[in-house]
Amino acid sequence: MVNIVTQLEHLYDETQVVVRDTARSLTRGQLTATCQQLAKQLxxxxxxxxxxxxxxxxxxxxxxxxxxxxxxxILPLPTFFSxxxxxxxLSExxxxxxxxxNPAVPDLFPQVKHRETLSEILPGSNHLQLLLMEMSDTPALLPxxxxxxxxxSGSTxxxxxxxxxxxxxxEQASVLANAxxxxxxxxxxxxxxxxxxENVAGVYTPIMASGEVxxxxxRELGFCGSSSVDASIMTSVISRYQPDSLILTPQLLLLLVNAASKGWQAPSSLRFVAVGGSRVSPALLSQAWQxxxxxxxxYGLSECASVVSLNATRQHRPGSCGKPLPHLGVRIIDDEVVVTGNPMLGYVNEPSSWGNQAIYTGDLGYLDNDGYLFINGRRKNLLISSYGRNINPEWIESEFLAHPVFAEFVVFGDAEPYCVALLTPRQPGISRRQLQAIIDDINRSLPDYARICQWAILPAPLTTDRSLITDNGRPKRSAIQEHYRSLLDSLYHSGVEELSA
Incomplete structure (x- = not known):
């Protein structure tokens, strides 16, 4: 059976620490024994x-x-999910x-038939509940x-x-450790x-390199929700543990660079900081090194078991996403990045997606003559925030356009820390205070990474300029973004508290 626990004996001494948090640590022997005990109980x-x-x-x-x-x-569920x-x-x-x-979770699901704490299985884990569920009449179809x-985080x-x-x-972790x-x-x-x-590259990969996780x-890192961080807390934790490696989204890299500009000293222990999740500014990467x-x-995606390509100390080309990992194949078909070699098994409940050997990523890019991968953007309208959250703007827009006050509502936020909107109200005389109250109310139904943090009323309805809409009335996003670039830029410099504050 393939699993990491059975590999530990070959990677660590009995008393070598493998994993820790701020309260406890587990050596190889302790981790193996604890995993075996929990596995038997489950x-x-x-x-x-x-x-x-x-x-x-x-x-x-x-x-x-x-x-x-x-x-x-196992089905890991992000704590930032709505x-x-x-x-x-859990229905799918x-x-x-x-x-x-989360003590509120059991009440969300009527199919819970029994609950117990894990303290007997995992000492010191009174905060964790094991919820046994009723058998489903329609089990999921899985490869x-x-x-x-x-x-x-969800494109919809x-x-x-x-x-x-x-x-x-x-296999992914082993290849990454070598890279x-x-x-x-x-x-x-x-x-x-x-x-x-983080699961694959931040836990499995260091373990495959006999490291410490x-x-x-x-909360101890300074996060509040999925899109807000206290920079002073995070930098103090980094300074405390003196790590060799980190994985960051572009926005977290910006946070550290800004902290350094204000006097924080990055640990000299740092040897490798991987940055991914969305496009990274070359200027920001340069500032980071300085x-x-x-x-x-x-660069990577879940459908390819996370990382597809990576710059590393031995192969590094600034501005690129690095060379594809050696067990993967990357081709460019009609300008789209297509990946083979370690594709997902498929999607839940979608047998038509099972067994596909090529993953069409939806990303536009190219390979240079030396084999480095460059990403130019998305084929579709999917936004990827600077926190690495996948956001379909049509999903958010539909939530707001369902309210009768909005005639037009267009969402932006690709490679930015939060979403903004350009809108046209149906009632010309409505006040900003009234609009903000409605937006706040709808925001509460959305996960925090999909909420509208800043907005502006369009100077004129999109329908007055046919170059900004399609024949069937849909917004032309790139045209709107270019036409209102200065207005959109102002929404990211209008008082919303930045992560680095």
Missing amino acids: ERRNIRTLALHADNGLDWIVIDLACQLANIC ISQLQHA TPVDAVISD QQTGKITYT GSPKGVCLSNYQLL VALKHPRHLCLLPLSTLL IAPSL AGIPAYEG
């Missing part, structure tokens, strides 16, 4: 699929590895059990060998579940562990 309860909805920490990693050991399919997204994920993928640290189902309000095998994840080429790295997890990138809670942050841009 098997005893006849759990074959399990959803994990919990903050970062040592327990998250133990549960993840124990599921591998017990051959239990209630409707959680309910969608019914599970036998849920482990959660064979599915070991993990990952839901991204109802994101798809990507199915991956444990063998794929282990990064750090021996015994000390890695500090800054992204949610439910994010496949440090996983403080997101601040002592060795930032390397990469």
